[in-house]
Amino acid sequence: MAKNKIIININDRDYTILSEESTEYMEKVGQYIEKKIGEIVYATGGKLTMNDVAVLTAINIADEYFKSEEVADNLRSQIKQYIDDASSATFENSQLKSENARLKSEISALKRR
Numbered sequence: 001m002a003k004n005k006i007i008i009n010i011n012d013r014d015y016t017i018l019s020e021e022s023t024e025y026m027e028k029v030g031q032y033i034e035k036k037i038g039e040i041v042y043a044t045g046g047k048l049t050m051n052d053v054a055v056l057t058a059i060n061i062a063d064e065y066f067k068s069e070e071v072a073d074n075l076r077s078q079i080k081q082y083i084d085d086a087s088s089a090t091f092e093n094s095q096l097k098s099e100n101a102r103l104k105s106e107i108s109a110l111k112r113r
Contacts, residue, residue, distance in 0.1 A: 010034050011050070036060060 003018045008030030019026050036057045040048070048056070 011037050033057065033061075 003020055004023060004026075006017045006019055006023050006026045007014050008017060008026055009015075010030050010033050015030075017026055021029075037053055040053045040056045040060070044053075044056075
C-alpha cells in the first residue's frame with residue numbers, strides 16, 4: 001500500500017507523518033493526541049515542561065490502550081463462550097431430533113402390532 005505524506009498539527013507544531021492510513025484518519029489521531037495533551041496541561045495548570053506533558057500523555061494513552069485490550073479480550077472470551085454454547089445447543093438439538101425420529105418410529109411400530 002502506498003504511503004501518504006500527512007502533516008498534522010499537535011500543540012501548535014506541525015509534524016510530517018508517512019502513513020498508509022488516510023489523511024482523515026491521521027488527522028483524527030492528531031486531534032486525539034492534542035486533546036489528551038490539553039487535558040494534562042489543564043490538569044497541571046500548565047506548570048509542566050512539554051516533555052513531561054508528552055510523557056504523561058503517552059502514559060495515559062498506554063493506560064487506555066491496555067484497558068481497551070483487556071475489554072477486547074473479555075469480549076473475545078464471551079463471544080467464544082457464546083459460540084461454544086451455540087455449538088453445544090446445535091449438537092444437542094441434532095441428538096434430540098434423532099431421538100424424536102427414533103421414538104416416532106417406535107410408536108408407529110407399536111401401533112401396527
